[in-house]
Amino acid sequence: xxxxxxxxxxxxxxxxxxxxxxxxxxxxxxxxxxxxxxxxxxxxxxxxxxxxxxxxxxxxxxxxxxxxxxxxxxxxxxxxxxxxxxxxxxxxxxxxxxxxxxxxxxxxxxxxxxxxxxxxxxxxxxxxxxxxxxxxxxxxxxxxxxxxxxxxxxxxxxxxxxxxxxxxxxxxxxxxxxxxxxxxxxxxxxxxxxxxxxxxxxxxxxxxxxxxxxxxxxxxxxxxxxxxxxxxxxxxxxxxxxxxxxxxxxxxxxxxxxxxxxxxxxxxxxxxxxxxxxxxxxxxxxxxxxxxxxxxxxxxxxxxxxxxxxxxxxxxxxxxxxxxxxxxxxxxxxxxxxxxxxxxxxxxxxxxxxxxxxxxxxxxxxxxxxxxxxxxxxxxxxxxxxxxxxxxxxxxxxxxxxxxxxxxxxxxxxxxxxxxxxxxxxxxxxxxxxxxxxxxxxxxxxxxxxxxxxxxxxxxxxxxxxxxxxxxxxxxxxxxxxxxxxxxxxxxxxxxxxxxxxxxxxxxxxxxxxxxxxxxxxxxxxxxxxxxxxxxxxxxxxxxxxxxxxxxxxxxxxxxxxxxxxxxxxxxxxxxxxxxxxxxxxxxxxxxxxxxxxxxxxxxxxxxxxxxxxxxxxxxxxxxxxxxxxxxxxxxxxxxxxxxxxxxxxxxxxxxxxxxxxxxxxxxxxxxxxxxxxxxxxxxxxxxxxxxxxxxxxxxxxxxxxxxxxxxxxxxxxxxxxxxxxxxxxxxxxxxxxxxxxxxxxxxxxxxxxxxxxxxxxxxxxxxxxxxxx
Numbered sequence: 001x002x003x004x005x006x007x008x009x010x011x012x013x014x015x016x017x018x019x020x021x022x023x024x025x026x027x028x029x030x031x032x033x034x035x036x037x038x039x040x041x042x043x044x045x046x047x048x049x050x051x052x053x054x055x056x057x058x059x060x061x062x063x064x065x066x067x068x069x070x071x072x073x074x075x076x077x078x079x080x081x082x083x084x085x086x087x088x089x090x091x092x093x094x095x096x097x098x099x100x101x102x103x104x105x106x107x108x109x110x111x112x113x114x115x116x117x118x119x120x121x122x123x124x125x126x127x128x129x130x131x132x133x134x135x136x137x138x139x140x141x142x143x144x145x146x147x148x149x150x151x152x153x154x155x156x157x158x159x160x161x162x163x164x165x166x167x168x169x170x171x172x173x174x175x176x177x178x179x180x181x182x183x184x185x186x187x188x189x190x191x192x193x194x195x196x197x198x199x200x201x202x203x204x205x206x207x208x209x210x211x212x213x214x215x216x217x218x219x220x221x222x223x224x225x226x227x228x229x230x231x232x233x234x235x236x237x238x239x240x241x242x243x244x245x246x247x248x249x250x251x252x253x254x255x256x257x258x259x260x261x262x263x264x265x266x267x268x269x270x271x272x273x274x275x276x277x278x279x280x281x282x283x284x285x286x287x288x289x290x291x292x293x294x295x296x297x298x299x300x301x302x303x304x305x306x307x308x309x310x311x312x313x314x315x316x317x318x319x320x321x322x323x324x325x326x327x328x329x330x331x332x333x334x335x336x337x338x339x340x341x342x343x344x345x346x347x348x349x350x351x352x353x354x355x356x357x358x359x360x361x362x363x364x365x366x367x368x369x370x371x372x373x374x375x376x377x378x379x380x381x382x383x384x385x386x387x388x389x390x391x392x393x394x395x396x397x398x399x400x401x402x403x404x405x406x407x408x409x410x411x412x413x414x415x416x417x418x419x420x421x422x423x424x425x426x427x428x429x430x431x432x433x434x435x436x437x438x439x440x441x442x443x444x445x446x447x448x449x450x451x452x453x454x455x456x457x458x459x460x461x462x463x464x465x466x467x468x469x470x471x472x473x474x475x476x477x478x479x480x481x482x483x484x485x486x487x488x489x490x491x492x493x494x495x496x497x498x499x500x501x502x503x504x505x506x507x508x509x510x511x512x513x514x515x516x517x518x519x520x521x522x523x524x525x526x527x528x529x530x531x532x533x534x535x536x537x538x539x540x541x542x543x544x545x546x547x548x549x550x551x552x553x554x555x556x557x558x559x560x561x562x563x564x565x566x567x568x569x570x571x572x573x574x575x576x577x578x579x580x581x582x583x584x585x586x587x588x589x590x591x592x593x594x595x596x597x598x599x600x601x602x603x604x605x606x607x608x609x610x611x612x613x614x615x616x617x618x619x620x621x622x623x624x625x626x627x628x629x630x631x632x633x634x635x636x637x638x639x640x641x642x643x644x645x646x647x648x649x650x651x652x653x654x655x656x657x658x659x660x661x662x663x664x665x666x667x668x669x670x671x672x673x674x675x676x677x678x679x680x681x682x683x684x685x686x687x688x689x690x691x692x693x694x695x696x697x698x699x700x701x702x703x704x705x706x707x708x709x710x711x712x713x714x715x716x717x718x719x720x721x722x723x724x725x726x727x728x729x730x731x732x733x734x735x736x737x738x739x740x741x742x743x744x745x746x747x748x749x750x751x752x753x754x755x756x757x758x759x760x761x762x763x764x765x766x767x768x769x770x771x772x773x774x
Contacts, residue, residue: 018332020296020665020668020669021292021293021296021297021332022332022335022336022339023661023662023665024289024292024293024296024662024665024666025289025293025332025333025336025378025382026336026339026340026343027285027289027658027659027661027662028285028286028288028289028290028292028378028658028662029286029289029333029336029337029340029374029375029378030339030340030343030344030658031282031285031286031654031655031658032282032283032285032286032289032374032378033340033370033371033374033375034351034355034362035278035279035281035282035285035651035655036279036282036286036370036371036374037362037363037367037370037371038278038355038357038362039275039278039279039282040367040370041188041357041361041362041367042188042265042271042275043266043275044188044366044367045188045189045190045262045264045265045266046188046189046190046261046262046264046265047188047262047366048185048186048188048189049129049130049131049261050130050131050132051130052130052260052261052262053227053260053262054093054130054223054224054225054226054227054229055128055129055130055221055222055223055224055260055261056221056222056224056230056233056258056259056260056261057074057219057220057221057222057258057259057261057264058074058076058080058084058219058220058221058222058237058256058257058258059072059073059074059076059256059257059258059259060072060073060076060254060255060256060257061073061254061255062252062253062254062255062502063252063253063254063255064251064252064501064502065251068255072257072259072267073216074219074264075101075216075217075218075219076216076218076219076220076256077210077211077212077213077215077216077218077220077245078097078209078210078211078212078215078218079210079211079212079244079245080212080218080220080241081095081096081097081218081220081221081222082095083240083241083243083244084220084222084237084240084241085222087240087243087244088233088236088237088240090225091224091225091229091232091233091236092222092223092224092225092229092233093222093223093224093225094124094127094128094222094223095124095128095220095221095222095223096121096122096124096125096127096128096129096220096221096222096223097121097122097125097199097218097219097220097221098119098120098121098122098125098191098199098218098219098221099119099120099121099199099202099217099218099219100118100119100120100191100193100219101217101489102118102120102202102206102207103116103117103118104118104170104171105170105171105172105456105628105630106118106168106169106170106195107168107169107172107628108157108168108169110172110621110625112630113157113168115194116153116194116195117192117193117194117195118193118195118196118197119191119193119195119196119197120196120197120198120199120201120202121141121196121197121198121199122141122142122198122199123138123139123140123141123142124138125138125141125196125221126138126148126182126196127223128221128222128223129221129223129261130223131182131183131185132182132183133148133180133181133182133183134151134180134181134182134183135164135180135181136148136164136179136180136181137179137180138180140179140180140198141179141196141198141199142198142200143179143198143200144198144200144201144204144205145174145175145176145177145198145201146176146177146179146197146198146201147176147177147178147179147195147196147197147198148178148179148180148181148182148195148196149163149178149180149181149182149194149195149196150181150182150183150184150185150193150194150195151181151182151183151184152184152194153194153195154178154181163178163181164178164179164180164181165177165178166178170197170201171456171628172456172457172458172626172627172628173205173456173457173458173628174201174205176197176201182196186361187356187357187358187361188357188361190261190264190265191219212244212245213245221261222258227260230258230260233258234257234258237256237257237258238255238256238257241256249500249501249502250496250499250500250501250502251499251501252501252502269727269728270583270728273724273725273727273728274644274648274725274728276724277427277721277724277725278651280721281424281427281651281652281655284420284423284424284655284659285420285424285655285658285659285662286374286378287416287420288416288417288420288421288659288662288663289378289662290378290381290382291413291416291417291666292413292417292662292663292665292666293329293382293386294382294385294386294413295410295413295414295417295666295669295670296666296669297325297386298386298410298413322384322387322388325383325386325387326383326384326387328383329379329382329383329387330379330383333375333378333379333382337375344359353647354647354650354651354654355647355651356643356644356647410670411706413666414666414667414670414703414706414707414710415706415709415710416710417662417663417666417667417710418663418706418707418710418711418714418747418751419710419711419713419714419717420659420663420714421656421659421660421663421714421747422710422711422713422714422715422718422743422744422747423714423715423717423718423721424652424655424656424659424718425656425660425718425743425747426714426715426717426718426719426721426722426740426743427652427656427718427721427722427725428652428653428656429718429722429735429739429740429743430718430722430725430726430734430735431645431648431649431652431653431725432649433735433739434645434649434725434726434729434732435642435645435646435649437732438582438638438642438645438729439635439638439639439642441582442575443486443487443577443578443634443638444486444521444522444538444574444575444576444577444578444589445486445519445520445521445522445577446519446520447633447634447635447638448635449477449604449605449606449607449609449633450519450520450602450603450604450605450633450634451602451603451604451605451613451616451631451632451633451634452485452486452600452601452602452603452631452632452633452634452637453600453601453603453620453629453630453631453632454484454485454599454600454601454629455599455600455601455627455628455629456599456627456628456629457624457626457627457628457629458626459624459626459627461624461627463481463598463599466601466624466629467479467480467481467601469623470601470603470616470619470620473615473616473619475605475606475612475615475616476603476604476605476606476612476616477604477605477606478518478603478604479518479601479602479603479604480511480512480514480515480518480519480601480602481511481512481515481598481599481600481601481602482509482510482511482512482515482591482598482600482602483509483510483511483597483598483599483600484509484599484600485600485634485637486519486577486579486602486634487578487579487581487634487637487638487641488579489507489579489580490507490508490509490579490589491507491508491509491561492505492506492507492508493505493506493508493556493557493558493561494506494556495541495544495545495556495588496556503544503545504544504587504588505587505588506541506555506556506557506588506589506590507579507580507587507588507589507590508535508555508557508562508589508590508591508592509590509591509592510562510563510591510592510593510594510596510597510598511529511591511592511593511594511598512593512595512598513529513530513593514528515591515602516528516529516536516574516591518602518604519602519604521536521574521575521577521591522574522575523536523572523573523574524539524572524573524574524575525550525551525572525573526550526551526570526571526572526573527571527572528571528572529571529572529591529592529593530571530593531593532564532593532594532595533564533565533566533568533569533592533593533594534568534569534570534571534592534593535555535568535569535570535571535590535591535592535593536570536571536572536573536574536590536591537550537555537570537572537573537574537588537589537590537591538573538574538575538576538577538586538588538589538590539573539574539575539576540576540586540587540588540589541588541589541590542573544588550570550573551570551571551572551573552569552570553569553570554567554568554569554570555567555568555569555570555590555592557590557592562592562594562596562597563594563595563596563597564592564594568590568592568593574591576589577589581641581642582729582730582731582732583728583729583730584730585730585731586730586731601629601631603616603631609633613631613632613633616631617630617631664754667703667751667754667755668754668758671699671703671754671755671758671759672758674699674702675699675758675759675762685698692760695759695762696755696756696759696760699755699759700752700755700756703751703752703755704748704751704752707747707748707751708748711744711747711748712744715740715741715743715744715747718740719734719737719740722734722735
């Protein structure tokens with residue numbers, strides 16, 4: 001108890017330095033816990049299913065000339081579930097089909113429902129994937145227009161009312177009926193859903209029933225009889241598939257395999273890369289926070305040496321002194337934990353948006369070992385390192401001034417902090433530049449003030465009539481129709497060489513006349529299409545097909561798919577449209593003039609865009625109340641497509657801000673300690689003729705000897721990590737090295753300015769004030 005009493009007295013006497021320690025620990029602990037918990041959360045994907053290691057997903061990839069594609073396609077063919085179950089009954093317990101790429105808009109009484117994560121699935125979906133059904137019979141999913149809701153979604157939509165038997169609308173076209181309730185699915189899954197609609201609904205009303213040769217849009221899930229069945233099935237699946245369909249296309253081969261569901265998330269190099277970088281960021285701020293605490297403790301050696309000597313004269317040994325310092329660290333760590341909880345509560349919404357996960361899911365009991373281990377590590381490292389130093393102070397220090405300044409320790413700790421802040425600021429430069437580049441780089445058409453919406457209705461509306469009604473609005477500049485959003489996955493067919501070997505998919509869609517000019521495509525060669533059946537292609541098609549003269553060539557598109565009598569003819573070449581964004585390589589694209597299936601409306605609005613977008617959506621709601629047509633700007637679509645990059649940028653922003661303040665506080669404490677410890681030396685130099693600038697230069701050079709090497713190392717490491725981060729983006733390059741050099745110089749200038757500001761008073765002080773006690 002006496003140790004606790006002395007500890008409290010010491011903390012009360014050192015309120016200023018303890019506030020710095022508390023701030024450092026709180027910021028480091030908060031960001032460290034959040035980042036480490038996020039990593040643990042993502043490493044536990046799919047672990048909520050029953051025996052998740054027994055659930056596997058079918059996948060395929062193309063092998064061309066013996067070289068397999070880098071990426072797998074996890075959407076395959078409908079018959080695979082039943083046929084492979086029949087072929088491999090000794091390995092497969094059950095098989096299921098699901099589709100989640102199509103996300104319809106859902107309504108109740110004309111009110112659009114938010115956060116509807118839709119999965120279309122068959123009757124064996126819940127059994128195969130391992131989800132508990134709370135109410136209802138899964139065989140209802142054999143009936144079109146049947147739906148199961150998760151427990152929380154049912155409560156959200158219908159409150160305390162009985163949800164079974166309730167209905168809501170899909171796209172204001174089809175009414176679906178709730179037939180059952182199933183357990184909630186947390187966010188750490190590659191296939192999030194809170195609404196499961198019967199698969200026959202999708203097949204009968206939208207996409208038709210797939211075969212081994214068409215509509216490869218199904219996720220085929222297998223529940224195996226044991227984890228060991230994964231390897232056995234991968235050894236036999238290729239031959240099993242070949243019993244039902246041809247896997248060769250010319251010299252190419254479609255290679256099939258399965259992957260356990262828990263392994264899918266980390267099978268993506270981009271996810272692994274991001275988690276590694278998050279780990280580096282978390283370790284950086286956590287380690288810098290601990291080092292700053294140790295630095296503050298070491299800086300107080302000269303002031304606390306006599307007190308330690310007194311304790312030792314009174315019978316305390318090194319263990320007691322260490323224990324007293326551990327109590328001091330424990331109280332500060334406990335206080336910082338409370339501060340972290342308060343900050344998490346206050347900024348809960350911002351934190352959840354940044355991490356894209358609810359805190360309640362992040363800190364479930366299975367993951368609480370992460371914050372617990374983080375706190376313990378912080379406590380022991382921050383307590384034992386300086387505590388051992390204090391415990392080794394000799395008892396004789398009570399009789400004389402303690403002269404051991406621990407300068408090597410302090411400089412080493414500052415060195416580590418300067419590396420940390422330079423590294424994170426370098427990564428911040430890259431993330432800011434990359435997000436700005438993604439949002440401003442050309443996508444092949446003008447996105448400024450351009451909005452898009454798709455018309456879905458059971459009414460027999462004239463597409464041209466709706467277009468004319470929109471065009472007449474005073475806030476509309478122009479309007480044109482096409483098949484679907486330009487920034488999406490189009491209909492596809494295969495491009496082949498002369499020998500019939502597959503080259504790559506061709507993404508194509510129908511467009512109305514004047515559509516390319518309205519959306520701002522850039523014509524490179526040829527002319528705009530004027531007649532039905534004429535087409536525009538991107539540069540990538542010309543390059544892939546190796547056409548010397550592309551104009552007049554026929555596109556290998558099934559004429560019936562686009563409502564034509566013959567294959568479309570190329571009349572013009574345009575700049576490539578990045579329909580799949582910048583995470584993927586440039587696709588081959590084509591735009592075919594047709595008057596069929598043009599249900600998407602592209603509207604260029606006048607300023608102010610946000611206000612006029614709201615007016616346009618309100619007009620559509622009043623003019624066509626039974627139609628599902630809602631407009632969104634292409635800029636917002638881009639923001640949604642790159643939301644992960646935006647959140648990562650914000651994570652780096654917050655981490656950079658916190659580590660900057662931690663290092664700032666550490667540097668201020670170091671300069672204060674050095675000027676106080678060297679005050680008499682500075683006074684004697686001034687008596688001997690030294691001017692204030694030379695004193696400031698002396699202190700600044702002392703810091704620069706530590707800072708220059710640290711900043712170079714930190715910036716160099718940031719350059720390397722930035723290159724790793726940018727590998728996930730196609731056609732992306734690192735910012736110019738000039739930016740990293742300017743960053744390093746900026747950090748050094750900031751350090752020198754801070755030293756000058758903090759040392760200004762002592763450098764200009766009358767030397768008599770410092771040596772009058774001698």
